[in-house]
Amino acid sequence: ITPALFERYPDAKSLAAANLSSLKLLINSCSFFNNKAQNLIKMAQALCQKHAGEVPLDENELKALAGVGVKTAHVVLIEALGANFMAVDTHVFRISKRLDLLTKAKVPEQADAELSELFKTDLNRLHQAMIIFGRYTCKAIKPHCEGCFLSEFCKEKTNKI
The missing domain is CATH 1.10.340.30 (Hypothetical protein; domain 2)
Known part of the structure; x- marks a missing residue:
């Protein structure tokens, strides 16, 4: 698009x-x-x-724009400034739940806060890595569990390939 x-x-x-x-x-x-x-x-x-x-390039000013929430603001700041932010999309949320990284988060904003507290640094790199991992390995449907380097930590192993 x-x-x-x-x-x-x-x-x-x-x-x-x-x-x-x-x-x-x-x-x-x-x-x-x-x-x-x-x-x-x-x-x-x-x-x-x-x-x-x-x-x-300010989080609050970005969030004041129509259609811009926490995730979009964080993505803009990650891409423009390399800012130390987590941006929780569907992939990051799914992987975080499967790896039992979240305790109470029910929505992406809560997951963002929990992951940021848990990892603290290099959040922008973690965000990118989790997106790629979620797109190609830990997919929502038919994840590639066999041979996954994180399968021992996954609480939802499906062992489908």
């Missing part, structure tokens, strides 16, 4: 002026594209009005 999106809307100003229907068509292959399209336009408008069209 992003190459076509960035070609059509190369900056916040052009995205802020986007036609909602056209934007929806452009991103309709992603989940929740109706809400995402609305939030993309609102976010771009806020960037133009409050930040001179530039993405702020």
Whole structure:
């Protein structure tokens, strides 16, 4: 989606002026594209009005933008600054539960706090490693448990390959 999106809307100003229907068509292959399209336009408008069209590199300012929560703010700061943040997506959450790293977390925000407290440093690297591991090895459906280097720690071994 992003190459076509960035070609059509190369900056916040052009995205802020986007036609909602056209934007929806452009991103309709992603989940929740109706809400995402609305939030993309609102976010771009806020960037133009409050930040001179530039993405702020402050967690609270990022979270104040439409459609931006903790995970997205952390991903932006990880990618832009190499910040020491965890960003809990579906892969990180699933792996953390399977490896019994979480005690009370029921939602990603709680998992973020627990993992950050548990590991403390190099969270950005851990985040990236867990995403790759979750995409290709510890998948939601048909995980590759056989030969997994963490299988002895997994509480949900399926031993499927």
